[in-house]
Amino acid sequence: MVSLPPTVLTSLGTLHTKTYYSEIPEVIKNGVSSSPVILGVDEAGRGPVMGPMVYGISYCTKEYQDTVLIPKYAFDDSKKLTDNIRRNLFSKMYDQNGDGTGEIEIDGVGYATTAITPVDISSGMLRYPPSQNYNLNEQAHDVTMNLIQGLVEKGVTIDHVYVDTVGPPVSYQKKLETRFPNIKFTVAKKADSLYCVVSVASVVAKVTRDIILEQMKSNENEILGSGYPSDPKTTAWLAKNQKQLFAWPQSLVRFSWQTCQTLIKEDKHKIGMVPIEWEEDYINSKKNMSKQWTKPKTDNKKKVITLDNWFL
Amino acid sequence: MNSIDLSSSNSAKEYLGHLVPCKIRYNGPSDEFTDNFNMDNEEMEVLNNDVADESKQVYVNYIRGRKIIGQDVLPIFGEGSKAFLTENVISSDATMEEEFDNTESINAKPIATLNKLINYERDGNESRLSSELQKFQEYIELNDIIHNN
Numbered sequence: 001m002v003s004l005p006p007t008v009l010t011s012l013g014t015l016h017t018k019t020y021y022s023e024i025p026e027v028i029k030n031g032v033s034s035s036p037v038i039l040g041v042d043e044a045g046r047g048p049v050m051g052p053m054v055y056g057i058s059y060c061t062k063e064y065q066d067t068v069l070i071p072k073y074a075f076d077d078s079k080k081l082t083d084n085i086r087r088n089l090f091s092k093m094y095d096q097n098g099d100g101t102g103e104i105e106i107d108g109v110g111y112a113t114t115a116i117t118p119v120d121i122s123s124g125m126l127r128y129p130p131s132q133n134y135n136l137n138e139q140a141h142d143v144t145m146n147l148i149q150g151l152v153e154k155g156v157t158i159d160h161v162y163v164d165t166v167g168p169p170v171s172y173q174k175k176l177e178t179r180f181p182n183i184k185f186t187v188a189k190k191a192d193s194l195y196c197v198v199s200v201a202s203v204v205a206k207v208t209r210d211i212i213l214e215q216m217k218s219n220e221n222e223i224l225g226s227g228y229p230s231d232p233k234t235t236a237w238l239a240k241n242q243k244q245l246f247a248w249p250q251s252l253v254r255f256s257w258q259t260c261q262t263l264i265k266e267d268k269h270k271i272g273m274v275p276i277e278w279e280e281d282y283i284n285s286k287k288n289m290s291k292q293w294t295k296p297k298t299d300n301k302k303k304v305i306t307l308d309n310w311f312l
Numbered sequence: 313m314n315s316i317d318l319s320s321s322n323s324a325k326e327y328l329g330h331l332v333p334c335k336i337r338y339n340g341p342s343d344e345f346t347d348n349f350n351m352d353n354e355e356m357e358v359l360n361n362d363v364a365d366e367s368k369q370v371y372v373n374y375i376r377g378r379k380i381i382g383q384d385v386l387p388i389f390g391e392g393s394k395a396f397l398t399e400n401v402i403s404s405d406a407t408m409e410e411e412f413d414n415t416e417s418i419n420a421k422p423i424a425t426l427n428k429l430i431n432y433e434r435d436g437n438e439s440r441l442s443s444e445l446q447k448f449q450e451y452i453e454l455n456d457i458i459h460n461n
Contacts, residue, residue: 015355119379126377126379127434245336246349249347250374274337274338
């Protein structure tokens with residue numbers, strides 16, 4: 001039986017962000033090659049309302065990239081490859097038996113992933129007060145730097161890092177260069193199409209995310225779709241599974257996405273959503289929080305007793 | 313309220329109480345708690361790693377993607393303290409005039425026991441949680457002094 005990728009196994013059954021590092025390839029560990037080590041960074045699942053956002057890194061010697069990866073394998077921007085091709089390529093990078101007995105065909109590449117869970121994404125973005133928010137960009141940058149740092153701590157001497165980014169490349173590149181002064185950085189949009197080592201990272205991240213999302217299904221026949229808000233299958237799942245009080249399972253859905261906020265606030269599916277009000281809802285309100293929570297003056301005994309005034 | 317009848321408190325069902333930092337515009341039962349409102353033991357293990365005193369341990373839960381962090385209020389009242397959820401029972405001796413004037417005697421009867429009453433604040437606002445519990449402790453201590461307890 002073919003086992004799941006190790007990057008997936010690390011992230012199953014937890015609400016929280018997990019990181020996996022593969023074994024360091026022998027050629028790098030033993031310093032056999034004089035060729036410099038290059039590293040690619042890419043992510044999968046930044047936009048979806050469901051499932052984790054996965055950051056992947058892959059690294060190899062420049063020589064291995066130029067003499068093995070580019071001529072022999074069809075790595076490319078993961079979005080340009082079919083699901084089967086992606087999974088097939090990634091499967092050549094880990095032991096499919098899961099017990100150390102399987103052959104690893106692409107043995108010159110090391111990789112690592114961090115899967116940021118919907119719980120961590122949402123709770124970071126929805127911290128209070130708003131000044132404490134941990135936005136998606138910061139989460140992404142921190143995870144990337146931690147992945148690189150982890151590899152440095154394992155003793156890998158990295159020469160050049162290529163990063164695919166959706167945000168402004170210049171400021172991000174400067175941030176990375178400041179944190180890692182001994183490493184060269186190239187931060188570019190569409191880097192997954194330009195640099196093979198980034199394409200590998202892109203495939204690792206994409207396959208990992210897709211399989212984690214598959215594993216989150218409550219049953220085999222459940223249709224989640226791609227997880228993007230624009231996917232009709234995903235919106236159909238959100239409509240079908242929305243509950244009045246808690247809305248959706250926190251392990252699967254990113255509540256901080258505008259799609260979710262709108263579905264909850266406007267009760268678009270007419271399921272009778274229970275209104276829940278948070279402090280930030282009153283920040284720009286004419287009624288301040290104190291007024292909202294002050295006990296009404298009328299002494300109506302039939303009124304439901306609540307604990308609103310516990311500390312007032 | 314005129315009296316509290318605790319004679320049936322031992323038979324009252326036991327629950328965990330949660331004071332959450334939001335207004336939920338609903339009062340009534342829900343079957344959604346089992347799947348959606350469970351302590352995050354993984355996170356609690358991390359946060360309570362250095363907490364030796366069990367009464368000071370923190371609890372972590374989530375409501376619609378918001379992380380809430382709480383602490384049990386009951387240890388402030390002393391070890392083994394319990395809280396009760398009560399319902400009001402209007403005295404059967406009340407006259408129609410008393411009922412009309414809302415001056416009839418009311419007995420509060422326990423319908424549930426709360427072994428823990430966890431007061432939560434939002435993730436990012438934990439300083440208010442400490443501040444609230446500290447103020448509450450001061451209030452209880454002052455109360456004890458006033459009543460010579």
